[in-house]
Amino acid sequence: MLFRRTRIRALTPGDAVAAIGRVDKRTKDLTKRLEPGDIAIIDHRDIDRVSAESLVECKPSAVVNASKSISGRYPNLGPEILVAAGIPLIDDVGPEIMTAVTEGQRVNIDGPDIYADGKLAGTGTVETSELVAADMIEAEAGMSxxxxxxxxxxxxxxxxxxxxxxxxxxxxxxxxxxxxxxxxxxxxxxxxxxxxxxxxxxxxxxxxxxxxxxxxxxxxxxxxxxxxxxxxxxxxxxxxxxxxxxxxxxxxxxxxxxxxxxxxxxxxxxxxxxxxxxxxxxxxxxxxxxxxxxxxxxxxxxxxxxxxxxxxxxxxxxxxxxxxxxxxxxxxxxxxxxxYRQRISNLQMTLLALAGIAALAVAIASTAGGQTFVGIILAYLDGVFSWIHNLFWSPSAG
Structure with missing residues (x-):
């Protein structure tokens, strides 16, 4: 039986998520089979931006990381992206979680605690925007x-x-x-x-x-x-x-x-x-x-x-x-x-000009004055065509 729960912005001891767990040490392999609402269980030290964006695109109900999502080596961007997307991130649970939960097993998350089939599988830290910001400040010191x-x-x-x-x-x-x-x-x-x-x-x-x-x-x-x-x-x-x-x-x-x-x-x-x-x-x-x-x-x-x-x-x-x-x-x-700016061809320019002329003609024809003007133009053109016809087809021309 599959359990699905809509995402929540942050987990506290009173909040819970229940869903199917997907387990993989390699985040990019996990995202290939991660379905919306699943719980992603990874072992990814310093979650990078590409991995975080891939996880967000899969829309999991939560992400459980066996390692530290920000180790302090440098200010990596992944955790901030996950938290900003409203995906609960339970961090630094420990490597045991990777074997305590099997692929497709029912997983319950209650605050920082992770349960597999009702048994406690691990406990981590629920990341918040404040915790991530503090970790990022400390990580900047490790850049050297x-x-x-x-x-x-x-x-x-x-x-x-x-x-x-x-x-x-x-x-x-x-x-x-x-x-x-x-x-x-x-x-x-x-x-x-x-x-x-x-x-x-x-x-x-x-x-x-x-x-x-x-x-x-x-x-x-x-x-x-x-x-x-x-x-x-x-x-x-x-x-x-x-x-x-x-x-x-x-x-x-x-x-x-x-x-x-x-x-x-x-x-x-x-x-x-x-x-x-x-x-x-x-x-x-x-x-x-x-x-x-x-x-x-x-x-x-x-x-x-x-x-x-x-x-x-x-x-x-x-x-x-x-x-x-x-x-x-x-x-x-x-x-x-x-x-780069796309070049406009002569054909495109011609079609654009014809469309403008057609729009102008319709606008003129929709008014009383415009209809009178169009009538005068048509009468003039009729006179020109009649003159040409008489010039070539009159008895004297024959």
């Missing part, structure tokens, strides 16, 4: 340590990928024609839906090469378009996208291992392997740059310092360096919206 680690990872990445970054060694050949064309790279990240909708006129006019990074390929298809290329480890992209005819570039580890190859073999589709350190969006950008793209437009990628840190991976150092490597060729989708 995180930045030092980020710089160290950046130096290590330069040492490992010097040949790729500087000499473009290791970039595979692809069949998709890119030389001299604009490339639109879509990552299922920050506000990707809004950016794609905003870029529809740009896509229609310039016909850029459409590159989806893992789930970004599905984002492209959701708009009614088809990706020309899919880049990634192929773990978060649908079979429909993989079999759509797009060229597949599998992001492999530096030693050549590529877990995504097994899935593609089962689907019976061909692919190209690109071994590189870093993230799949970096690989897509480096590939587009190496193959001669005239401009690279990024949708849903990372731009600000907090967004880099929000990703929570050492590989984000590669993202920073990749942007330095590509330079002025790379532009964010939001920048395109400010710089």
């Amino acid at each position: 340590e995180v930045l030092e680690s980020f710089v160290t990872n950046t130096i290590e990445y330069i040492r490992r990928e010097r040949d790729l970054l500087l000499d473009r060694v290791g970039v595979p050949d692809v069949r998709t024609p890119i030389e001299g064309r604009q490339v639109l790279i879509v990552v299922r990240g920050y506000h990707y839906k809004e950016d794609l909708a905003m870029l529809r006129p740009y896509i229609r006019e310039y016909r850029p090469v459409l590159v989806g990074v893992d789930g970004g390929a599905d984002a492209i298809m959701d708009t009614g378009l088809k990706p020309d290329m899919i880049v990634g480890d192929m773990d978060s992209v649908s079979d429909t996208a993989l079999t759509s005819g797009a060229e597949l570039v599998v992001h492999a580890y530096r030693d050549g291992r590529a877990p995504g190859l097994e899935r593609l073999d089962k689907l019976g589709v061909d692919c190209v392997v690109f071994p590189a350190t870093g993230t799949s969006e970096d690989v897509a950008m480096l590939l587009a740059d190496d193959k001669g793209a005239s401009l690279i437009v990024a949708v849903g990628t990372h731009d600000t310092l907090i967004e880099f840190l929000d990703k929570g991976r050492k590989g984000m150092a590669s993202t920073f360096l990749t942007r330095l490597r590509i330079g002025s060729k790379l532009i964010d989708a939001k920048g395109v919206s400010r710089l």
Whole structure:
């Protein structure tokens, strides 16, 4: 039996939520099967913005986190988004909750306490906007340590990928024609839906090469378009996208291992392997740059310092360096919206002018004076036509 309860803004000891529990350590995997009203049980230290927005879109009745949603390493944005959306967040419950609740089990939340089939499974802290704000202030003090680690990872990445970054060694050949064309790279990240909708006129006019990074390929298809290329480890992209005819570039580890190859073999589709350190969006950008793209437009990628840190991976150092490597060729989708204005064709101008003339004629004809004026014009035109007719068809003309 399924239990559903509408969302409440905050939980106190007197409040309760009853629903089906969905359990997964990986938030992005959980959101694939999370239904509205379910209780999401995750183990996500420092919930990032993308994960929080994905959870909000699924509309769970509550989120239970085994780890601390704000550990204090840096001011991550996820918890604030969840609390602002009115989704109860029970924080720092402990790792035991991940085994105390099984997938599909009935879960009851009473204030900070979580029950599974009537038995206490864990107790955490009910996050409020005041608690989140206080934690964010403390987290800002931990930025220096995180930045030092980020710089160290950046130096290590330069040492490992010097040949790729500087000499473009290791970039595979692809069949998709890119030389001299604009490339639109879509990552299922920050506000990707809004950016794609905003870029529809740009896509229609310039016909850029459409590159989806893992789930970004599905984002492209959701708009009614088809990706020309899919880049990634192929773990978060649908079979429909993989079999759509797009060229597949599998992001492999530096030693050549590529877990995504097994899935593609089962689907019976061909692919190209690109071994590189870093993230799949970096690989897509480096590939587009190496193959001669005239401009690279990024949708849903990372731009600000907090967004880099929000990703929570050492590989984000590669993202920073990749942007330095590509330079002025790379532009964010939001920048395109400010710089780009759709050109109006001559046909559109002509149709607009005719529509204006027709509207003016209707307006004139609807008044008494206008009807008299139209009558005079029609009488004059009738006289002109009669003169032309008599000129060519009168007996004297014969």
